[in-house]
Amino acid sequence: MTQASSATLDKFGNSTPKYAKRMMELRRSGSLQPGVVALLVLFFCGYAGYRSGDFWSALNWQLLAQPLAEAGLVSLGMMFVIASGGIDLSVGAIVGIAAVTAGIAAQHKWPVTAIEAAALAGGMLCGAFNGLLIGVLRLSSILVTLGSMILFSGVALALSNGNSFAGFPDGLLWWNDATLLGIPVEFLLFLAIAAVAAVLLRSTLWGHYVIAIGSNSVAARYSGYPVALTLFGVYTLQGLLCGMAGILLVARLASARADMGRGLMLMAIAAVVLGGAPIVGGAASVIATLVGVAAFYIVQDGLLLLDVPPFVQYALTSAMLLVAVAAGNLLRGRREDRR
Amino acid sequence: MSSISSASGRLRPNFHRHETKLASLLLLLGIALAVAAPRFFSSVNLALLARSMGVLLIVSVGMLNVILAGGIDVSAGAILAVVSVALVRLGNHELPASVVLPLGLLSGASLGAVNAALIAELQIPPIVATLGTAGLFRGLLLEWTQGEWESSIPPWLNAIGSPRWGGLDASVLAAALVMLAAAWILHGTQIGRTLFRFGDSPLSAARTGISPRQPIYFAYISLGLLTAVGAVFYAAQLGAVQGNAANGYELTVIAAVVLGGADVLGGRGSLLGVFLGVLLLCSLQQALVLLHVAAFWQNIATGAIVLVGVILSSAPRLHRTPILQQSSST
Numbered sequence: 206m207t208q209a210s211s212a213t214l215d216k217f218g219n220s221t222p223k224y225a226k227r228m229m230e231l232r233r234s235g236s237l238q239p240g241v242v243a244l245l246v247l248f249f250c251g252y253a254g255y256r257s258g259d260f261w262s263a264l265n266w267q268l269l270a271q272p273l274a275e276a277g278l279v280s281l282g283m284m285f286v287i288a289s290g291g292i293d294l295s296v297g298a299i300v301g302i303a304a305v306t307a308g309i310a311a312q313h314k315w316p317v318t319a320i321e322a323a324a325l326a327g328g329m330l331c332g333a334f335n336g337l338l339i340g341v342l343r344l345s346s347i348l349v350t351l352g353s354m355i356l357f358s359g360v361a362l363a364l365s366n367g368n369s370f371a372g373f374p375d376g377l378l379w380w381n382d383a384t385l386l387g388i389p390v391e392f393l394l395f396l397a398i399a400a401v402a403a404v405l406l407r408s409t410l411w412g413h414y415v416i417a418i419g420s421n422s423v424a425a426r427y428s429g430y431p432v433a434l435t436l437f438g439v440y441t442l443q444g445l446l447c448g449m450a451g452i453l454l455v456a457r458l459a460s461a462r463a464d465m466g467r468g469l470m471l472m473a474i475a476a477v478v479l480g481g482a483p484i485v486g487g488a489a490s491v492i493a494t495l496v497g498v499a500a501f502y503i504v505q506d507g508l509l510l511l512d513v514p515p516f517v518q519y520a521l522t523s524a525m526l527l528v529a530v531a532a533g534n535l536l537r538g539r540r541e542d543r544r
Numbered sequence: 545m546s547s548i549s550s551a552s553g554r555l556r557p558n559f560h561r562h563e564t565k566l567a568s569l570l571l572l573l574g575i576a577l578a579v580a581a582p583r584f585f586s587s588v589n590l591a592l593l594a595r596s597m598g599v600l601l602i603v604s605v606g607m608l609n610v611i612l613a614g615g616i617d618v619s620a621g622a623i624l625a626v627v628s629v630a631l632v633r634l635g636n637h638e639l640p641a642s643v644v645l646p647l648g649l650l651s652g653a654s655l656g657a658v659n660a661a662l663i664a665e666l667q668i669p670p671i672v673a674t675l676g677t678a679g680l681f682r683g684l685l686l687e688w689t690q691g692e693w694e695s696s697i698p699p700w701l702n703a704i705g706s707p708r709w710g711g712l713d714a715s716v717l718a719a720a721l722v723m724l725a726a727a728w729i730l731h732g733t734q735i736g737r738t739l740f741r742f743g744d745s746p747l748s749a750a751r752t753g754i755s756p757r758q759p760i761y762f763a764y765i766s767l768g769l770l771t772a773v774g775a776v777f778y779a780a781q782l783g784a785v786q787g788n789a790a791n792g793y794e795l796t797v798i799a800a801v802v803l804g805g806a807d808v809l810g811g812r813g814s815l816l817g818v819f820l821g822v823l824l825l826c827s828l829q830q831a832l833v834l835l836h837v838a839a840f841w842q843n844i845a846t847g848a849i850v851l852v853g854v855i856l857s858s859a860p861r862l863h864r865t866p867i868l869q870q871s872s873s874t
Contacts, residue, residue: 292671294795338851345809347616348802348854351795356847362840471675484669516686516787523679530676531666 238481238533239493245529246500253507260510267389271381271457273502274395276472277495278450281402282443283473284494288406289439290419290486291346295335296447296473298357300466303328303451305361307377308370308461317376324455325448331357332444333437340436354470361463370461380456391453398446403491415439419486475526476501481533500525562805562857566820569852573827581834589830591711595781597826598715599774603793604800604818605726606770611801612730613763614743614810615670619659619678620771621793626685627652627775628785635698644698649772655681656768657761664760678794682787689787697783705780715777722770727815735762743810799846800825803853824849 254260279296286293306327310320331353338349383390406412414435417425426432450469455461480497482489501522508518577584603620610617631648635641655677662673707713730736735758742749742759750756779785804821806813828849832842 338855342855342858344854344858347808349851351799351802352847352850352854354795354847355799355843355850359840359843359845359847362843363838367840471679474671475675478669478672484672514687516683516691518683520680520683520687523676523683527662527668527673527676527680530668530672531662534667 237536238479238529239490239496241532241536242479242481242500242529243496246496246503249504249507253511257507257510260507263387265506265510267384267387269502269506270389270392271453273499274389274391275450275453275457276469276476276502277395277498278398278446278453279466279469280473280476280494280498281399281491282446284402284477284480284482284489284491285406285415285439286346286443287474287477287482287484288419288486288489289415289436290422291339291436291439292350292474292484293335293440293443294347294350294470295331295354295357296443297466297468297470298354298361299328299331299444299447300451300454300469301361301463302331302357302364303448304455304461304465305365305370305463307373307452307455309364311373311377311461312370317374320374320377321452324452325445328444328446328448328451329441330444332441332447335444336437336440339440340433343433358463365461365463367463371459373455373459373461377452378456378459380453381459391457394449394453398449399491399495406489406491411435411438416487416489419488421487472498472501475523479526479529500529563814563817563820565856566803566805566817566824566853569856570820570824570827573824573831577827577831581831584827584831584834588711589834591707593827593830594716595707595711595713596830597822598713598719599778599781600797600800600826601719601819601822602715602722602777603767603771603774603797604804604822605722605815606767607794607797607801608726608804608806608813608815608818609730609739609763609766610670611798611806611808612739612743612810612813613759614746615663615760615763616798616808617659617674617764617767618671618794618798619655619674619681620767620797621790621795622678622681622685623652623655623768623771624775624778624790624793625785625787626655626681627772628779628789629685629689629694629787631701631776632694632697632779632785635701636694636696641698641700645776648776649769652772652775653765653769656765656771659768660761660764663764664757682791686787691787693784693786695784697779697785701776701780702783704776705783713777713781715781718773718777722773723815723819730815735759739763740811743812745811796825799850802857803850805853805857807857821853824853 250260259265279300283293283296303324307320307324310323315323335346335350335353338344338353339346380391380394381389385393406415414425414430414432417428417430418432418435422432447466451465454465458465476498477494478484478497479500480490480493480495482493504525505518505522508521509515513521583589603624607617607620627648630651631644634644634647659670659674659677662668662677663670666673668676704714730739738749738754739759739762741752742754742756746756749759778790782789800821801813801818802808802821803824804813804817804819806817825846828845829842832845837845
C-alpha cells in the first residue's frame with residue numbers, strides 16, 4: 206500500500222487519475238458521437254449559409270421544422286424501442302394506418318378532437334399488437350415487426366381502398382398553419398413530447414426498466430422486473446407517437462394516403478443510430494436522438510439549397526450515417542462487439 | 545440459441561422441426577386450394593409458380609448465408625436493382641453477353657464486399673451498415689438512370705427469360721443448381737461449417753480460432769453474388785428495368801428466410817426451410833391472384849402468414865427452453 210493523498214482510491218486501494226472515471230463514463234455512454242455529429246452539422250451550416258443566401262432565412266427553418274417534427278416523434282419512439290433491445294420495422298405502416306383512420310373519421314364529419322383521438326387510437330392499437338407479440342409472447346422484435354409491417358400496410362390499403370382522403374376540417378389543419386413567435390406549433394409539440402420522453406427515460410421506473418431490459422433481458426427477468434409489461438408499454442408508446450406523427454403529416458399535406466409513412470422507418474432508425482445509441486440496446490439519450498434527427502434534416506435541406514441533385518442528396522445522407530457510425534466506433538475505441 | 549440444441553437438431557431426425565410444421569401448413573393450403581381453386585394444380589399454373597419462385601429462391605439462399613452468420617442485409621433490393629440496370633444498360637451498348645454477365649456478377653459481389661468491409665473492418669452493426677449502403681447504392685443508381693425506364697432489353701437476355709421446357713425457364717434450373725451448390729457448401733465444406741459456428745456464437749468461434757472476417761466476407765459476398773444471379777433473371781423475366789426496381793424486395797426475401805425457420809440471431813436455419821418458405825409465400829400470392837382477391841388482401845395474407853411462421857418457429861422455445869437460454873434480444 207502506497208500513500209495516495211492527491212488521487213482518489215477505488216475500492217481495491219489502487220489510485221486512479223481524477224479524469225479516468227469521467228473518461229470511462231464517456232466511453233460507456235458513447236456520448237461523444239452526438240457532439241461530433243452536432244459539430245459537423247454546424248460546420249455544414251456555416252458552409253451552406255456561405256454558399257446560399259436562403260439557408261439562414263426564417264422561412265427555410267420554418268419549412269424545415271415541420272417534417273423534422275414528424276420524423277422526430279417517430280424517432281423518439283424508436284429510441285425507446287432500440288434502448289429496450291428491439292427494433293420496429295412497422296412504424297411507417299402504422300403512420301399510414303393512423304393517417305387513413307383520420308381520413309375515414311373526417312369523411313364521416315367527425316369533430317376535430319374525435320378525428321385526432323381516432324388516429325391516435327389506431328396507432329396505439331397497432332403498437333399494442335406488436336407489444337403483445339414481442340413482450341408477452343417473447344417473439345423476436347425484428348421478425349414480428351417485419352410481419353406486422355406487411356400486415357399493417359395491407360390493412361391501411363384495405364381501409365382506404367387505395368384512395369386518398371381530402372377535405373379535412375380547418376381545426377385539424379391548424380397544426381400546420383399555426384405558429385407561436387414564428388415557430389410552427391408542430392415543432393413546439395415535438396419539443397414538448399421530447400421533454401416528456403426525457404423525463405420518462407431518466408426519472409421514472411419504467412425508463413429504468415427499459416434500459417435494464419435492453420442491456421440484459423435475462424438479468425432483468427431474474428431481477429423480477431416486469432419485462433412483458435414494460436415491452437408492451439414501449440411498443441404501445443411507439444404506436445401512439447406514430448399516430449401523432451400521422452396526424453401532423455395529414456395536417457401538413459391536407460390529405461391522407463395509406464403509404465404516407467414510407468421511408469420514416471429507415472429515417473427513424475438512422476436518426477437514433479446517428480445520435481450514437483448502440484443498436485443492440487441498453488442506452489438512450491433524448492438529446493442525442495434530437496441531434497440525430499436534426500442532423501439528417503438540416504443536411505438534406507442544405508444540400509437541396511446547394512442545388513445538389515435529389516438522388517445524390519439521398520446517397521449523401523446515407524453515406525453520412527455510415528461515416529458517423531464508423532467515426533463513433535473509432536472514437537470509442539474498438540470495443541468488443543456484444544451481439 | 546445454444547450450440548448444443550442447434551447441433552442436435554441437425555444430427556437426429558426431429559419430428560418437431562420447424563420444417564415439418566411448415567410442410568403441414570403447406571399441405572393445409574394445398575387442400576384448401578384443391579377445394580377453392582382446382583385450377584391451381586394445372587400444369588400451366590404450376591409452371592408459372594415455379595418461374596415466380598426462381599429469383600426469390602436464389603436471393604433467399606444468399607440471405608440465408610447472411611442470417612446464418614448472425615447478420616442481416618437490407619441492401620439486397622438495391623443491389624438487385626443496380627445489377628439489373630447495369631446488365632441491361634451494358635447489353636444495350638452492344639456488348640456481348642460473355643462480357644456483360646461476368647461484369648454483372650462481379651459488380652454484385654463487390655457491392656456485397658462493401659457491406660462486408662463496413663461490418664468486419666469498421667465494426668458497424670449489420671443493420672446500420674446495410675441501411676446506409678442501401679440508400680447509397682439506390683441514390684447513386686437513381687442519379688445514373690435519372691429515373692428513366694430501360695424498356696428494351698438485349699435479345700440474349702430476353703432469351704434467358706423466355707419460357708421453354710414446358711413453361712419452365714432458365715431461372716428454375718439456376719435456382720436448382722444454386723440449392724445444390726449451397727447444400728454442398730453449407731454442409732460439406734469448412735467455410736460452411738464456419739458460418740454455422742460463427743453465427744451460433746461469435747465469441748466461442750473466436751476462442752476456437754475462427755476469425756470473424758472469413759464468415760462475414762463469405763456471407764455478404766455470396767449474397768451479393770447470388771443477388772446478381774437473381775438480377776439476371778429478374779431483368780430477363782420483367783423485360784424492363786428502372787432505378788426503383790425491387791424496392792422493398794429485401795423484406796420479402798428476409799420474410800421468406802424467416803418463414804423458413806432461420807433464427808435472426810444466427811447459427812440456425814436450413815435450405816429446406818428456405819425452400820418451403822419461398823414455396824409458401826409464392827403459392828399464397830399465386831392462389832390469391834387466381835382467386836381474384838384484391839391486392840391489399842395479398843399484403844394482409846402475407847403479413848399474417850409471416851407472423852404465423854414466427855410464432856410457429858418460436859413455439860418450442862417458449863415451452864422448453866429454460867429462462868437462462870433465452871436470448872438477450874427479446
